[in-house]
Amino acid sequence: MRHRGWIALGALVMVLAACGEAPPEQAAAAPASAAPAAAAPSLPAATDEAGLRAAASRALAEQRLYAPAGDNAIELYLAVRALAPADADVETALLELLPYAVIGSEQAIARGNFDEARRLLDLAQRTDEALPALARLREQLVAAQQEAAQAAERAAREQEEAARREEAQRLAAAATETAAPPAAAPAVPAATQAAAAPATPSVPTAAVPVPSPANAAPAVAANPPPAAPRPAATPLPQLLSAPQPRYPPLALRRRIEGEVVLELRIEADGRVSATRVLSANPPGLFDEAAQAAASRYRFEAGQAAITTRQVVRFRLPKAG
Known part of the structure; x- marks a missing residue:
């Protein structure tokens, strides 16, 4: 047997x-390490x-x-x-x-x-x-x-994000240094300025003509007109269809539950054109299943595209 x-x-x-x-x-x-070195016999x-x-x-x-x-x-x-x-x-x-x-x-x-x-x-x-x-x-x-592949991909994304943030901080610091005004000269006391200034003969002061109202610059209104009202935010379209996500086999075997917070771009015709993971608990386990399910969501048609957040939860069936 x-x-x-x-x-x-x-x-x-x-x-x-x-x-x-x-x-x-x-x-x-x-x-092998304890034995004296010897040539291995050929197979x-x-x-x-x-x-x-x-x-x-x-x-x-x-x-x-x-x-x-x-x-x-x-x-x-x-x-x-x-x-x-x-x-x-x-x-x-x-x-x-x-x-x-x-x-x-x-x-x-x-x-x-x-x-x-x-x-x-x-x-x-x-x-x-x-x-x-x-x-x-x-x-x-x-x-x-x-x-392992998902972990490597997440590490690469995080490294890329860190590099972008570092570059943005460097550019912002360089722009701040370029736009900074020159340092002001040290103030000189009035007495010193008077002593250093050369004596000039006194000249009778002529009367300065006061501009007529016709030539005067227009005055700024004390109470400016109110600003135009801001347009109201685009309302979130109603969710018409939300297929259930496929439970990852590894999470199902290990009896793990979790949730993923997604950012969705909903087009005017109600379809989801892009998804992005904002956070996940636990990280990396449910991400792909949540994005795959959310990409099949259908909303009612609207006037324009809109970006919103959606939480996809993974819960194990109750026993019994």
């Missing part, structure tokens, strides 16, 4: 992993069954269970099984090693090492194509990759 030994050993390995035991690839590194040919068996046993003894790639116990036993498919001992060895590949793939996903996770999942599938955990692990890998 292909799954004999799987349940007992798999449970033991899961318990050890939950207790924080170091991954097998780290355990394999310890003996046997793919048709050398005896050599492959010896290499697989050596890798197993040295705790190279699934790493490094190409020279580990699982891959070497798979090569032996290709030459001797009816060997029960090889099949048992592979089934005993399978839980380690599963745990290693989960740890690689958690670390963000997606290439290593894919390699280990391929090893697990080659060992047992009917393994029930394969579908779950591949779905977990896809979700983790999407999360």
Whole structure:
């Protein structure tokens, strides 16, 4: 039977992993570092069954269970099984090693090492194509990759926003320095000015003609006319259709609720032409689903385009 030994050993390995035991690839590194430096033996040919068996046993003894790639116990036993498919001992060895590949793939996903996770999942599938955990692990890998891509995109946007703010502050500071008036000269006391001024003969002061009312400048009205009233704000159009957002599978599995505050641009014909995330709780988990749903909203037609805010909430169905 292909799954004999799987349940007992798999449970033991899961318990050890939950207790924080170091991954097998780290355990394999310890003996290698303590041993004196020696040239690694070359791998046997793919048709050398005896050599492959010896290499697989050596890798197993040295705790190279699934790493490094190409020279580990699982891959070497798979090569032996290709030459001797009816060997029960090889099949048992592979089934005993399978839980380690599963745990290693989960740890690689958690670390963000997606290439290593894919390699280990391929090893697990080659060992047992009917393994029930394969579908779950591949779905977990896809979700983790999407999360990492969204986080990288958010970090890039935040860096770009910070650079724009810094540039705007620099330009504003430069404009302020350019527009600043020159420094005023220090005030000179009146007595000093009088002493420094040359004496001039006194001249009879002539009467200064007072301009007639006809030539006088027009006076500014004391009470200016009231300003024209500002136009009233465009009323928010009525929401006619609001499709329900698709609940992200990762949030559904983890039983997470949240909400996203969006900025919507509603055109005069009532369709939503643009969406922008203003805030989200938790960040990044519901953003895409909220924007996808809001882009399908339909409002009643109005006289002009308008920008408004909309909150999209994600709530789990009540039990029972």
